[in-house]
Amino acid sequence: FGLLLSFRRLKFSLPTSAGLFAAPLCKLSEDMEGVSLEAGLCTSRTGRAETDLSFKINKKIQLSAPTKQLFPDLPFPVDFSLMTTVKAVKGSQVFLLSLYDTQGTQQLGLELARSPVFLYEDHEGQPTPELYPTFRKINLADGKWHRIAYSVEGQSVTLYLDCEKVETLDLLRGPDPHVSTDGVTVFGTRLLDEEVFEVNLHCIFRHVKMARNRCTRRIKRCTSVAYCY
Numbered sequence: 293f294g295l296l297l298s299f300r301r302l303k304f305s306l307p308t309s310a311g312l313f314a315a316p317l318c319k320l321s322e323d324m325e326g327v328s329l330e331a332g333l334c335t336s337r338t339g340r341a342e343t344d345l346s347f348k349i350n351k352k353i354q355l356s357a358p359t360k361q362l363f364p365d366l367p368f369p370v371d372f373s374l375m376t377t378v379k380a381v382k383g384s385q386v387f388l389l390s391l392y393d394t395q396g397t398q399q400l401g402l403e404l405a406r407s408p409v410f411l412y413e414d415h416e417g418q419p420t421p422e423l424y425p426t427f428r429k430i431n432l433a434d435g436k437w438h439r440i441a442y443s444v445e446g447q448s449v450t451l452y453l454d455c456e457k458v459e460t461l462d463l464l465r466g467p468d469p470h471v472s473t474d475g476v477t478v479f480g481t482r483l484l485d486e487e488v489f490e491v492n493l494h495c496i497f498r499h500v501k502m503a504r505n506r507c508t509r510r511i512k513r514c515t516s517v518a519y520c521y
Contacts, residue, residue, distance in 0.1 A: 359391060387411075399475075
């Protein structure tokens with residue numbers, strides 16, 4: 293298992309309600325066993341002298357946290373955006389992010405694979421696995437860096453890849469869906485997975501339109517400073 297995390301001197305100026313979801317990642321240090329620094333996505337940006345740096349993490353490090361620690365004062369949002377910059381090993385099939393309830397049921401999963409599944413299951417078990425949204429037109433495990441953004445709103449989920457809208461699919465959850473914050477959140481894998489990949493992880497936001505609004509062509513081309521994405 294390997295993990296490559298962004299170390300881009302992130303400047304978070306968003307309100308608390310934005311629901312930043314990267315708390316366990318902020319405690320990393322190159323002095324920790326199994327952690328080292330490597331170059332990140334952009335080796336140069338307009339107006340900046342420094343290269344993007346990333347943490348490279350091997351299997352000695354397990355990134356997980358109680359979900360309640362990530363959302364101490366707020367419930368998990370009904371509508372939200374997930375955004376990440378990622379490079380998965382070519383041909384792999386792994387989960388970057390997994391949320392589990394107290395019974396060990398996976399409620400949310402961001403898969404990196406060919407034809408990736410967006411795994412979401414509310415407190416009533418909806419949608420069922422055969423109805424999970426599957427984006428069959430793309431490959432997120434081609435060995436290249438990609439900017440990925442999901443926007444969940446109502447009964448649909450939209451995928452943006454490298455700042456381009458790919459597709460909107462049905463998310464057939466219940467009319468009043470809830471995701472429990474009483475379980476655990478695992479970064480970089482699922483509880484029983486041992487796949488190897490690299491990832492430059494940024495943010496998960498409470499605001500739905502973040503997935504679209506924060507992805508610009510200037511950021512895509514490394515010509516501007518990109519905070520949280």
